Amino acid sequence: MKKTLLFFALAIIMLSGCRQTKQEVINLPRTNASDEVIAAVDSFVEATKTRPVPPDSITLHSIMILKHGDVVYEKWFNGQTAETPHQMFSVSKTFTATAVGLAINEGKLNLNDSVVKFFPDKLPAEQSDNLKAMTVRDLLTMTCGHDVEPNSSKRDSVDWVEGFLAWPVLHKPGEYYLYNSVGTYMLSAIVQKVTGEKLIDYLDTRLFQPLHIQRPEWDESPQGINCGGWGLSLKTEDMAKMGQLFLQKGEWNGKQIVPAEWLKEMSSYQVPSAPSGTRFEDLEKAGLNKDNNEWVQGYGYQMWICRHNAFRADGFAGQYIMVFPDRDAVLVLTTSSSLYQPYMDLIWEYLLPIL
Numbered sequence: 001m002k003k004t005l006l007f008f009a010l011a012i013i014m015l016s017g018c019r020q021t022k023q024e025v026i027n028l029p030r031t032n033a034s035d036e037v038i039a040a041v042d043s044f045v046e047a048t049k050t051r052p053v054p055p056d057s058i059t060l061h062s063i064m065i066l067k068h069g070d071v072v073y074e075k076w077f078n079g080q081t082a083e084t085p086h087q088m089f090s091v092s093k094t095f096t097a098t099a100v101g102l103a104i105n106e107g108k109l110n111l112n113d114s115v116v117k118f119f120p121d122k123l124p125a126e127q128s129d130n131l132k133a134m135t136v137r138d139l140l141t142m143t144c145g146h147d148v149e150p151n152s153s154k155r156d157s158v159d160w161v162e163g164f165l166a167w168p169v170l171h172k173p174g175e176y177y178l179y180n181s182v183g184t185y186m187l188s189a190i191v192q193k194v195t196g197e198k199l200i201d202y203l204d205t206r207l208f209q210p211l212h213i214q215r216p217e218w219d220e221s222p223q224g225i226n227c228g229g230w231g232l233s234l235k236t237e238d239m240a241k242m243g244q245l246f247l248q249k250g251e252w253n254g255k256q257i258v259p260a261e262w263l264k265e266m267s268s269y270q271v272p273s274a275p276s277g278t279r280f281e282d283l284e285k286a287g288l289n290k291d292n293n294e295w296v297q298g299y300g301y302q303m304w305i306c307r308h309n310a311f312r313a314d315g316f317a318g319q320y321i322m323v324f325p326d327r328d329a330v331l332v333l334t335t336s337s338s339l340y341q342p343y344m345d346l347i348w349e350y351l352l353p354i355l
Contacts, residue, residue: 026212027237028244031070037354041065041073044350051346058318058343059336061086062236066244066330067355074236085216085233086334089315090276092218092232093184094242094266097140097302099191099203101262108194111137115144115165115186118193122162130169136190138173139183140301141271145173150182160221161189177299179276181229184302185221188228199226210257211241230316236332242313243321243330266301267311267323273299275340276316294344308352318343329355 033041041063048058061080065073076082103109115134116123124131130145138144150167164182188199195202200218208215216238219231246267250258274280275288275295283289288296290307298305304314306322313321318335331351337343 024212025214028066028240029070031067031072033073037065037073040350040354041075044346045077047346047350048343051342052339056338056342057336058339058346061334061336062332064236064240064330064332065351065355066240066332068328069244069247071237071240076236080334082237083235085235086319087315088232088234088239088319089230089317090181091234091239091313091315091319091321092228092230093181093302094313094321095203095207095232096184096187096191096199096228097266098207098258098262099199100136100140100187100301101259101266102202102206103191103194105259105262109136109190111135111140115139115190118190119161119165122159122165124162124166128169130172131165134169134173136187139180139187139190141174141177142180142183142273142299143174143177143271144180144183145169145171145176146178146180146183147171147176149178149180156222159223160185160225161223177271177273177280179274179278184229185225185227187302188226192225198224199228207257210252210255211238211245213238213241236334239313239319239321239332239334240330243323243332246311246323247325247328247330267303267305268300269298269305270300271298273297273304293341295340308348320347322347324355327355331355 045060048060052058060077062076063073064071080086104111113136114132115136116127116132134144146167147170150164160182164186191199191202204215217233218226220226245252245258246263249260250256250263273296274283275293278286283296290296294306295304297307300311304312306312308324309326310322310324312323318333318337320331320333322331324330
């Protein structure tokens with residue numbers, strides 16, 4: 001009998017501990033949407049259906065608008081719900097860069113650290129001067145010096161870090177912009193190397209828990225390293241919290257959870273930019289310039305600069321966390337879109353005026 005009572009007592013203690021450690025979800029405050037906001041969003045939604053010419057398309061999954069920290073509009077489409085985690089694609093990069101800033105703040109690395117110093121056992125037999133010169137900052141700004149993005153790094157039969165380090169570095173790091181998702185994977189690998197934790201675990205206690213975001217899923221390489229540049233899945237409200245954190249300069253519920261200066265650097269112009277898959281010298285040939293393309297406005301640390309004094313985390317097929325400091329507003333969109341600049345033009349036409 002005593003053993004039975006002891007067993008139940010231990011079970012109650014263990015269950016109590018589980019309840020205490022389970023992440024509590026606290027949603028953002030809500031206010032009712034104005035008629036103006038509702039009308040503008042309705043017009044935007046209709047335009048996404050009628051403006052594209054087949055086979056181009058824009059399939060909305062969710063919209064959330066924040067003003068002064070309150071959700072003033074939210075809606076889900078095409079089978080998506082508030083509880084549906086959405087594939088972030090390259091929005092993942094912004095979270096990886098946030099982890100880098102936290103690790104720097106903890107003294108575990110710095111912007112000018114050379115990439116090769118973290119992986120002495122994975123270096124190619126011959127190392128170019130450009131490879132040796134590549135720094136953490138170069139990875140953050142997509143200026144690590146590759147002429148084309150590494151692809152052999154992502155084969156299951158290859159160690160992704162070794163594949164990246166073996167890839168030719170034809171340009172001097174810091175001087176040639178090329179969108180490079182595998183470079184972001186290297187940032188994840190560096191964070192894991194210096195902290196002893198996977199990126200998802202490192203961010204869980206430092207970012208996700210303080211924001212009351214349930215621990216998300218994040219894809220890994222065959223070597224057990226979170227992909228960094230892609231593979232994160234979040235709910236729409238999780239994305240909105242991240243945007244609001246930038247507006248609040250890293251402060252949440254009276255506590256500074258990310259250094260304000262780091263978020264400022266992430267979201268400020270650091271280098272000139274080009275759309276993913278476009279070589280910088282081909283911009284003029286493609287007719288792309290700051291007047292007609294959102295992807296040539298400049299790049300920060302794993303974030304894009306926008307027109308209208310805004311900046312954004314940006315993922316394939318139209319996943320956006322758009323932050324408007326001048327308007328104290330955040331706009332979150334998840335979609336499946338084959339259009340990019342035309343979709344962004346609709347955002348400016350219909351949604352910008354109500355922010």
